[in-house]
Amino acid sequence: IDGEGWDLSQVEPNIAAYYTVDDVLYSMPFNSSTPILYYNKDMFEKAGITEIPDSLPKIAAVGDGLLEKGGAGEVISLGIYGWFFEQFTSKQGADYADNGNGRTAAATAVDFDKNGAGVKTLTAWKALADQGYAPNVGRGGDAGLADFSAGKAAMTLGSTASLKQILNDVNGKFEVGTAYFPKVSDEDQGGVSIGGGSLWALNNEDPARQNAVWQFVKFLVSPASQAYWNSQTGYFPVTVAAHEETVFQENIAKYPQFETAIDQLHDSTPQSAGALLSIFPEARQIVETEIENMLNNSTSPEDTVAKMADSINKSIEDYNLLNE
The missing domain is CATH 3.40.190.10 (Periplasmic binding protein-like II)
Incomplete structure (x- = not known):
């Protein structure tokens, strides 16, 4: 993230808050739910x-x-x-x-x-x-x-x-x-607070492998991937721009029940992020x-x-x- 200057604001802030300690994001959210x-x-x-x-x-x-x-x-x-x-x-x-x-x-x-x-x-x-x-x-x-x-x-x-x-x-x-x-x-x-899972990378000191992992992580949290994942499961998109994808909009129109969890997430605050234990x-x-x-x-x-x-x-x- 730092090396590429990847914009962390692409991630829903109330989701990123769970995995953030002392302003450091420790893992990349992927399949988040409430x-x-x-x-x-x-x-x-x-x-x-x-x-x-x-x-x-x-x-x-x-x-x-x-x-x-x-x-x-x-x-x-x-x-x-x-x-x-x-x-x-x-x-x-x-x-x-x-x-x-x-x-x-x-x-x-x-x-x-x-x-x-x-x-x-x-x-x-x-x-x-x-x-x-x-x-x-x-x-x-x-x-x-x-x-x-x-x-x-x-x-x-x-x-x-x-x-x-x-x-x-x-x-x-x-x-x-x-x-x-x-x-x-x-x-x-x-x-x-959110549930679900997130993506972690092991530090194996192999730059080529680490770069490959990073490319894969970016693919998984891309707007297209997150919109598709949401439509097929119910986990909501961790990436803000996924809401602009056609597959997301069509799914929300067909199943408005999906909107509830997204609204609930937005109506919560980072202070409700939940415990680390x-x-x-x-x-x-x-x-x-x-x-x-x-x-x-x-x-x-x-x-x-x-x-x-x-x-x-x-x-x-x-x-x-x-x-x-």
Whole structure:
């Protein structure tokens, strides 16, 4: 990038922010996504609900209407997914981990147990489950998609990258709507952080190979490549100019649901970029295990968050000790 003077402003700033530390871009974004709310427009219309809920309490507020009038078997098929917990934290404008979400220095502990975000999230989550609106549909990002695509659940949460799969699975049985990922409470002002992946290059001290890698990276993030990738998946373009490509514009016109994730990204800020954490895969497993225990065994949100924090902090401490 520096050698060629490649213009970094070509990359969506709220996407580049995730991979940037101390003004250095550590990897090139490629397949980026945010989580969104999917809803069954037919069920909402039958229930006479015209305002799509933008918070967990508002989801609860329309629950009875969807079950009694809309024909829903479930109000929301909410998969137990560690990434969703992180997004609920981000929507509150709170940090997941200390040291500026691991961005001013390596994280030494989680922060969601101290700033109240964890308890707030799980209290609202448990309330939906206790009221019968969000039954336990399993763990993982795709756990809630089957019930939604089958026409059983009125809503689900999922990555925007799942959009094409959902549209194919629904296959016209009902109209699929998309909306922003819900807030934990109505007053929250935070945004979402991205998921997906990015492109890294190894320093093998071979200039010819490094140049070949750079040429390939530029091809993958070119407007044409990103517009095509978006149209075939649901991941949104990381390159701003991709919006000017014909394939992008035709896809948005045919599937306006794709626009939701892009608007949501633009309405977030770089401050919602999300945490950098050395042991994220393990942390997400811990979060999912404890949420599952809470829903199955009626553990309190406070005890659940305490167990999460204790287990994750031990893993962070071990990692930092081994990687000083």
